[in-house]
Amino acid sequence: MGKTFSEKILGLKAQKNVQAGEVVTVSPDYILSHDNSAAIIKEFRKLGVKDVMSPQKLVIILDHVVPAASEKYALNHKTIREFVSAQKIQNFFDISSGICHQVFSENGFALPGKLILGADSHTTSYGAFGAFAAGIGRSEVATLWATDEIWLRVPETIKIEIKGELHSGV
Numbered sequence: 001m002g003k004t005f006s007e008k009i010l011g012l013k014a015q016k017n018v019q020a021g022e023v024v025t026v027s028p029d030y031i032l033s034h035d036n037s038a039a040i041i042k043e044f045r046k047l048g049v050k051d052v053m054s055p056q057k058l059v060i061i062l063d064h065v066v067p068a069a070s071e072k073y074a075l076n077h078k079t080i081r082e083f084v085s086a087q088k089i090q091n092f093f094d095i096s097s098g099i100c101h102q103v104f105s106e107n108g109f110a111l112p113g114k115l116i117l118g119a120d121s122h123t124t125s126y127g128a129f130g131a132f133a134a135g136i137g138r139s140e141v142a143t144l145w146a147t148d149e150i151w152l153r154v155p156e157t158i159k160i161e162i163k164g165e166l167h168s169g170v
Contacts (some may be wrong), residue, residue: 006020032123034120035066040119056090058087063097
């Protein structure tokens, strides 16, 4: 059997032939975060790194608690805006831009063959566009901001065959 979708994209990013179960070090095309960026910024600062390694890869979209429902959330938004400005992050979408997954897709970040990692469990939805996408934790995102690298395990793939005929309307 030929290469799977996952093996093709992760192999391309790892710049080598890979197979299911292998752990590879890769650099994503885009790193998504949203209002949780304030917590990620705290983790990033704990690393002792001053600058984001690849600011052009970050896509930050404020959409989860907008407008800010409390002073705490307002301060988080302020922290994010200041970080975005200081790090010269161009792919920033402030409140009223829309839901992060639609904004991400509609602005051309979710494309076939891309490797997208995000601090949101719904990041996997970009697979609908032919991207390899996965949700990761805040500390992993902070480390990605600092190093532009992460290790991932090439996932196994199962083949499902449906035999017979579908009922009308399906």
